[in-house]
Amino acid sequence: MLTKADFQRLRALREKKHREELGQFVVEGPKVVAELLAAGFGFEQVYATAEGAALLPPRQPATAVTAEEMARISHFPTPSPLLAVGRIQRPPLAAGALDRGLTLALDGVQDAGNVGTLLRIADWFALDRVVLSPTCADLFHQKVINASMGSFARVRAHTADLAAALAATTVPVLGCDLSGDDVHTLPALRDAVIVVGREGSGLSEAVKRRVTRFVTIPRFGAAESLNAGVAAAIVCDNLRRALGR
Amino acid sequence: MLTKADFQRLRALREKKHREELGQFVVEGPKVVAELLAAGFGFEQVYATAEGAALLPPRQPATAVTAEEMARISHFPTPSPLLAVGRIQRPPLAAGALDRGLTLALDGVQDAGNVGTLLRIADWFALDRVVLSPTCADLFHQKVINASMGSFARVRAHTADLAAALAATTVPVLGCDLSGDDVHTLPALRDAVIVVGREGSGLSEAVKRRVTRFVTIPRFGAAESLNAGVAAAIVCDNLRRALGR
Numbered sequence: 001m002l003t004k005a006d007f008q009r010l011r012a013l014r015e016k017k018h019r020e021e022l023g024q025f026v027v028e029g030p031k032v033v034a035e036l037l038a039a040g041f042g043f044e045q046v047y048a049t050a051e052g053a054a055l056l057p058p059r060q061p062a063t064a065v066t067a068e069e070m071a072r073i074s075h076f077p078t079p080s081p082l083l084a085v086g087r088i089q090r091p092p093l094a095a096g097a098l099d100r101g102l103t104l105a106l107d108g109v110q111d112a113g114n115v116g117t118l119l120r121i122a123d124w125f126a127l128d129r130v131v132l133s134p135t136c137a138d139l140f141h142q143k144v145i146n147a148s149m150g151s152f153a154r155v156r157a158h159t160a161d162l163a164a165a166l167a168a169t170t171v172p173v174l175g176c177d178l179s180g181d182d183v184h185t186l187p188a189l190r191d192a193v194i195v196v197g198r199e200g201s202g203l204s205e206a207v208k209r210r211v212t213r214f215v216t217i218p219r220f221g222a223a224e225s226l227n228a229g230v231a232a233a234i235v236c237d238n239l240r241r242a243l244g245r
Numbered sequence: 246m247l248t249k250a251d252f253q254r255l256r257a258l259r260e261k262k263h264r265e266e267l268g269q270f271v272v273e274g275p276k277v278v279a280e281l282l283a284a285g286f287g288f289e290q291v292y293a294t295a296e297g298a299a300l301l302p303p304r305q306p307a308t309a310v311t312a313e314e315m316a317r318i319s320h321f322p323t324p325s326p327l328l329a330v331g332r333i334q335r336p337p338l339a340a341g342a343l344d345r346g347l348t349l350a351l352d353g354v355q356d357a358g359n360v361g362t363l364l365r366i367a368d369w370f371a372l373d374r375v376v377l378s379p380t381c382a383d384l385f386h387q388k389v390i391n392a393s394m395g396s397f398a399r400v401r402a403h404t405a406d407l408a409a410a411l412a413a414t415t416v417p418v419l420g421c422d423l424s425g426d427d428v429h430t431l432p433a434l435r436d437a438v439i440v441v442g443r444e445g446s447g448l449s450e451a452v453k454r455r456v457t458r459f460v461t462i463p464r465f466g467a468a469e470s471l472n473a474g475v476a477a478a479i480v481c482d483n484l485r486r487a488l489g490r
Contacts, residue, residue: 039467113358117472126466151468184486220485221371222284223396226478227362233475234482240465241429 002069010047010073013085016138023088025140028080030055035150036084043084047073052081075142088140093131093158098169098193101128102239107162107207108198109228112137116147117229118196123151125236130155131193133162133207166193166210173212175203176231180214183235188242194235196228247314255292255318258330261383268333270385273325275300280395281329288329292318297326320387333385338376338403343414343438346373347484352407352452353443354473357382361392362474363441368396370481375400376438378407378452411438411455418457420448421476425459428480433487439480441473 002010012018013026024044027033030052037043037057046062048055049070056062070079097103104122109115115137122130137144139159145152166173171191195211197203203211217226217234226234247255257263258271269289272278275297281288282302291307293300294315301307315324342348349367354360360382367375382389384404390397411418416436440456442448448456462471462479471479 117475120468121471121475123466123468124462124464124471149469154467183482217369217482218485219369221368222399223365223368224394226366226369227474229472230362230366230475230478233471234479237428237462237479237482240463 002063002065002073007072010083010085014075019088019140024085025088025142026075026083026085027142027145028074028076028083029146030080030082032146032150033080033082033084036145036153039150039153041086041153043086045085047083049081055082090159091156093160093165095168097129097158098131098165099171100191102189102191103127103129103131103193104232104236105131105133105162105166105193105195106136106228107133107195107203108135108201109196110135110137110198112141112143113147114199114228115139115141116144116149116152118232119144119148119155119157120151121229121233121236122155123148125233125240127236128156130157131162131165132157132159133204134159162195163204163206163210166195166207169193173210174215174235175208175211175213176228176235177202177211177214177216178225180216183215183217183238186215186235186238186242188244189239190243192239194232194239196232199225199228247308247310247318252317255328255330259320264333264385269330270333270387271320271328271330272387272390273319273321273328274391275325275327277391277395278325278327278329281390281398284395284398286331286398288331290330292328294326300327336401336403338405338410340413342374342403343376343410344416345436347434347436348372348374348376348438349477349481350376350378350407350411350438350440351381351473352378352440352448353380353446354441355380355382355443357386357388358392359444359473360384360386361389361394361397363477364389364393364400364402365396366474366478366481367400368393370478370485372481373401375402376407376410377402377404378449379404407440408449408451408455411440411452414438418455419460419480420453420456420458421473421480422447422456422459422461423470425461428460428462428483431460431480431483431487433489434484435488437484439477439484441477444470444473
């Protein structure tokens with residue numbers, strides 16, 4: 001049984017402004033909620049209809065709601081049987097964090113689906129962290145979380161002034177670009193940052209100035225570009241191949 | 246000035262059934278229409294508002310329409326200044342076509358955006374053709390064309406019974422799978438088919454039986470899978486790398 005205050009709060013979370021004020025975000029959909037629970041993500045609340053409750057792992061606490069109540073709190077046109085509320089956490093990027101291990105940096109990637117795909121790629125290739133410029137789609141946008149297919153819960157992600165963070169690091173900064181060194185000649189780098197830019201416009205000028213090596217995927221045909229996720233994945237695969245692990 | 250019959254026909258093209266009956270499809274949006282014209286795609290009609298006419302290449306024939314007329318024929322909530330109508334062409338896959346060169350085969354890829362991204366990847370890596378199973382998103386779906394970023398006009402694409410086509414070829418059939426040979430050990434294949442399956446369920450059983458070599462992208466982290474476009478792109482990059490060209 002939900003109170004009037006519950007309805008108000010859960011509906012307010014539809015807007016980014018209120019999410020930031022309340023420090024909470026919402027995810028819906030049986031698949032994504034189950035993936036995040038399986039990945040060990042600790043939600044503050046889980047709301048489940050009778051149908052949804054059957055989909056939860058054993059001993060998962062949840063508030064039972066009727067289908068009518070779910071329809072009132074859902075952010076979707078077709079309400080999901082599960083809706084979960086999590087705490088927005090924005091861990092700062094510690095000084096020197098980029099100096100160790102592999103980082104994927106996103107420079108103005110605005111499409112939420114692309115940001116989610118990039119988190120999934122960082123997870124697949126076991127990168128140590130993802131850094132998003134403030135001009136990227138918001139990490140707590142439901143489309144980002146959905147597209148990450150559970151990787152949202154596993155990947156360490158930070159939002160930070162990217163050009164400043166890159167200026168402060170000593171490791172190679174690899175910029176995905178249409179005119180750079182052949183990605184097949186990448187050396188074995190244990191510590192590096194891979195930066196991908198926005199679809200269409202590419203890397204920003206401030207970030208470009210911090211790139212120490214532009215990297216290009218050899219093109220054989222006529223397509224103008226590859227999307228950010230595809231480009232980042234090919235660079236990661238080549239880097240892992242060079243590292244031999 | 247559009248006639249009543251024009252309005253009826255252009256609006257009817259919103260539905261797949263009518264597109265098939267009339268043998269025509271619609272694309273909208275200044276970017277995609279301009280990309281396809283630049284790639285040499287021959288539209289049957291181009292409709293342009295005054296704003297849209299300024300975006301067309303010199304000497305491109307177009308029917309001038311008012312903003313009000315465009316709003317009535319557009320398939321979008323916000324009408325685009327350009328709308329183009331093309332002829333649906335479904336060239337049959339010739340016998341023996343898969344025996345020469347590189348083919349990307351899509352087995353039940355239902356997401357239109359993914360199909361478009363895969364066309365773009367086939368274009369980038371200069372594959373000789375793309376074959377779609379009838380269970381894929383329709384090639385003439387506007388989302389496919391938009392996501393292909395102009396590659397729709399450059400890539401030779403066929404819809405065909407994929408398992409039957411694979412049964413008839415003598416070249417290696419590489420199936421993207423979670424348990425197969427390391428993609429980094431791919432030999433230099435000048436003639437081959439790369440098959441990617443549906444998100445979630447992967448390759449169909451009928452297609453799996455025709456795969457001669459399952460190929461896997463080494464995973465280092467915990468993501469369950471990579472999306473179809475990302476997986477296909479990494480296989481193409483490794484194949485091109487093995488070929489040394």
